[in-house]
Amino acid sequence: MKSNSWGKFFGITTFGESHGKAMGVVLEDIKPGLVFPHQQLQSALARRKPGQNKFTSARQETDDYQILSGVFDGITTGMPICIIFPNRDARSQDYEDIKNLFRPGHADFSYFKKFKIFDYRGGGRASGRETICRVAAAEIVDYLLQNIKIQMYAVQIGKMKAAKKCIPPSNTLWWPDNNITAVENYLQQVQEKKNSVGGIVEAVIDNIPPGWGDPVFRKLDAALAEAILSLGAVKGIEFGDGFALAAQTGSQANDQMNEKGFLSNHCGGILGGISTGEQIKFRFVVKPTPSIARRQQTITKSGKSASISISGRHDVCVVPRLIPAAIAMVKLVLADAASYQKLVENKTQNLTDLRESIDKIDEDILIALTRRNHISQAIGKLKKQKEMPVKDIQREEKLLQNLQIKAKEWQLNSAAVEKIWKIILAESRKQQ
Ligand SMILES: Cc1cc2nc3c(=O)[nH]c(=O)nc-3n(C[C@H](O)[C@H](O)[C@H](O)COP(=O)(O)O)c2cc1C
The missing domain is CATH 3.60.150.10 (Chorismate synthase AroC)
Structure with missing residues (x-):
């Protein structure tokens, strides 16, 4: 009821x-x-x-x-x-x-x-x-x-x-x-x-x-x-x-x-x-x-x-x-x-409202990074089982290339995107 x-x-x-x-x-x-x-x-x-x-x-x-x-x-x-x-x-x-x-x-x-x-x-x-x-x-x-x-x-x-x-x-x-x-x-x-x-x-x-x-x-x-x-x-x-x-x-x-x-x-x-x-x-x-x-x-x-x-x-x-x-x-x-x-x-009225939206997005990014870490750990285990090296240069280059294409499409600064993902990839390797 x-x-x-x-x-x-x-x-x-x-x-x-x-x-x-x-x-x-x-x-x-x-x-x-x-x-x-x-x-x-x-x-x-x-x-x-x-x-x-x-x-x-x-x-x-x-x-x-x-x-x-x-x-x-x-x-x-x-x-x-x-x-x-x-x-x-x-x-x-x-x-x-x-x-x-x-x-x-x-x-x-x-x-x-x-x-x-x-x-x-x-x-x-x-x-x-x-x-x-x-x-x-x-x-x-x-x-x-x-x-x-x-x-x-x-x-x-x-x-x-x-x-x-x-x-x-x-x-x-x-x-x-x-x-x-x-x-x-x-x-x-x-x-x-x-x-x-x-x-x-x-x-x-x-x-x-x-x-x-x-x-x-x-x-x-x-x-x-x-x-x-x-x-x-x-x-x-x-x-x-x-x-x-x-x-x-x-x-x-x-x-x-x-x-x-x-x-x-x-x-x-x-x-x-x-x-x-x-x-x-x-x-x-x-x-x-x-x-x-x-x-x-x-x-x-x-x-x-x-x-x-x-x-x-x-x-x-x-x-x-x-x-x-x-x-x-x-x-x-x-x-x-x-x-x-x-x-x-659809009116975000003032600085507080806008900052609230940014905070929410930052939180979403953190959640996505946590999920990414969990997946990296799982990949690390599989690589260990198969005795593969942690660093896979070809895979990383391909991933960065794809991100650059998408960044251009969405009018993001592709150099900045590359920089951010290089840090993320380094962190991923640590997780593995
Ligand atoms: C703030 C408030 C005070 C009320 N005080 C009384 C009360 O003292 N005695 C009473 O019999 N009904 C009181 N009522 C009315 C009954 O709650 C209401 O008549 C009863 O629930 C039947 O619902 P109806 O009149 O909407 O059909 C009050 C209602 C409100 C909203």
Whole structure:
């Protein structure tokens, strides 16, 4: 089952359950030689942490992490990076009373139907805690997104709609309007009524060059939609004017151009699956948190009618918890697109990139020389068996002649090639 892995140019695999020993992520194909971004990672984890306001789960995780592999002396080695986040504040007893019941709106029923078993403690794998792995992974590939600015904020929480947008929001609800107290009072009432609400999140991404993304099956909007919809509780996404495009005419919806650029951005910065260079804009809808203290109807694992009231620590609204994870998913998608774009443009950008390529080639030459030595040793043994001399002047002359012909064909300096191979041949004789 590959559903726990994601990525084309680098890969992430996440593992762990909400109340298991730990959550974890393995990242593959991360560039060697990068300074591991501890501080950046810790800031991102702090933004994602539960318990930042009284409307998010009161679970108090330290969110400390252990790096098991792929980082040596603080530097990435190019090997798989494995990071684990021990679960230190799981309260599995909260789930004891409901372990045989399916929580309406949660993944318990469908997981059980599929696997015939499910870890009822805190939603197991279908828990918001899983997003910690995505947030960590995104910070490690963030170096690919140097000038790119990703902003997200809530535009609706339950019935409350933001009229004004001041971004980035300076409150833990990610609310961009100045009526934050009204939203808090509203959430307080929802909580007192033992209920929950959902919301709508808006994302704006600036400084994406034109050309990122791919046609047909791997369109940038499709990749972003997949990434955002892979987060728990997200139920819909729209790009640019989105569903409102249905009521527009072509002349209203088209983004016309003049010599200075686009005159509008109804498409949300992506055409044909590829970025236009304009701001990328999308919105997504988050459903109300499934676990509520209000009594609801459900069934037991054996299919008998029952009722359920869920205590424990839950988000009244998932939106504020989800935004850092959604930013992480956007970072992962864009980092993947950036890696591919580098390849398409075949652009080796700076001295460091060029030196990296040279280092790789030098390594290949060393590997080839090692293989050559091994073969020379084998030849040496055969010559000994057949009592042949080590030096074979005719063979060496022929070999040098052939190399000279090839060197000329490939426009290499044939005198230099001869010099290099004379050293290699002398070394070969020593091996024999
Ligand atoms: C960051 C985050 C926090 C969440 N917090 C809760 C929670 O406290 N209680 C709950 O019942 N669901 C919570 N959810 C939602 C469930 O994980 C989600 O609804 C469930 O897995 C079912 O999946 P679906 O809604 O995508 O169908 C959270 C999701 C995320 C992404």
